Amino acid sequence: MTKKIIDHETRTLDGNAAAAEALRQIEPEVFGFYPITPTSYIGEKFSKFVADGDVDTEYVCAESEHAALSICVGAAAAGARAVTATASQGLILMAEVLWNASGTRLPIVLVNGNRALSAPLSIHCGHDDLYAVRDSGWGQLVAKNAQEAYDFLVCSFRIAEAENVRTPLMMAMDCFHTTHTAMKISLEPDDEVQKFVGEIILKNPLLDIENPTAYGNFTKPDFYMEHKRAQLAGLENMRGQAEKVLREFAKKFGRGSGELVEKIGAENPEIAFVAIGSVCATLERAVEKLGNAAVVRPKMFRPFPSDELREKLKTAKKIIVLDRCSPCGAEWAPLGTEIRNLGLDAEIRNGIFGLGSRETHANDFVELAKNFENLPENKPHWINLREEK
């Protein structure tokens, strides 16, 4: 079958379609998939690429997300480049397999649509799913918009597969705010993307029958701890590898930068907002209204870019960290806790916003900044929550 070659073009796509286009260009050997809102469309669109002969990928419809990721684990152990896409309940159903993939050092890439967890059932945005699996040993890239989702996905395989990393990576984008919001996307030429991504470097593939290998082995007390430490080294190396690949991407395609933390606004801000995901676009508008302010956005949640954040936040006098998740019994929510752990001189407050896509506008953040002195110190402030005073 002849493949359609698509040259550089600008198209109006939502995050899901942009992700599917990136995967068409990369053409992984195996795509294990089970549909779930909001990322079903990635599988739908990709299955059309398979049916039309645009890709030679083995597209496997699984019976659950647990199976979908297990298919990827088997494929990656065999030596294939494997990908899956999921969200929310799907991601936490995969939880067991997430740990298997990272511990076995299989560089699988997963596209997640950050969605609030049940119950009560919500199909809208929340970072509960992402935070729930933050300690799974996977890398977590969080895209701001559909273009960045495309760009990150093109970079993901090289970040995960590097010899000193060999660690799976999830590329996350916000449910509906990014997965279903169309924007003008620059698609790079197929051949340029393929050249950029390159071939997978094989490590102990199961299909190398001349050199038999056993995967998923039992480990005794005399080895488990060393394995966990060695695994951490791979995850830590992902920071440097992500910087390297993002920088190379920026140089080649003229978008983004190698920085793991983006800072937009004043250099020495009176107030800095820290957040991940699509809300950062809203925060940029709030920063314009406030004047002496900045948005500081880690592009990765795991491994956490601590040094870069210290550098970008050292001149801020006040900091508001915004979390799209309940603190769930901790004093602060996850991102707030991480920022407080950096040991900065600034006054820091934690805000909870947008659970289940509760609307939050730029003006809400402007008000929040003006009201800084009244925000509680040792517990988060819930933004746009109906409550009795």
Next chain:
Amino acid sequence: MNAKKSNPNLRVVASTASWQELGISGGVVKSAGNSEKYHTGNWVPRALEFVPENCINCGLCWAVCPDDSILLDEKGNMIGVDLDHCKDCGLCVEICPPNKNPDPAKHALRFRDEEKSDF
């Protein structure tokens, strides 16, 4: 009867590799038949002691041992206990005919008082 000997070198290899040496292995194993390297004997605190001069070589201990931890030579003579895998059940101590002797000095199998140490 199969001859079975514990390889003292296995233990040294198993517990000296640093995490850096493990690299990106992810726990893969490139050689088959390595379950013997799992020294399950260190799950238990007591060590069994074999007294060869009291042994009548009846083979009863070998027959009752649930963990295949009675070591025999090529001719089937008892030569010792595989402490890397012995689980301390005491069935061999119970069935051993010389152990019926009221004088403990004549017993062929007994538990040592001190605790064993592996890693």
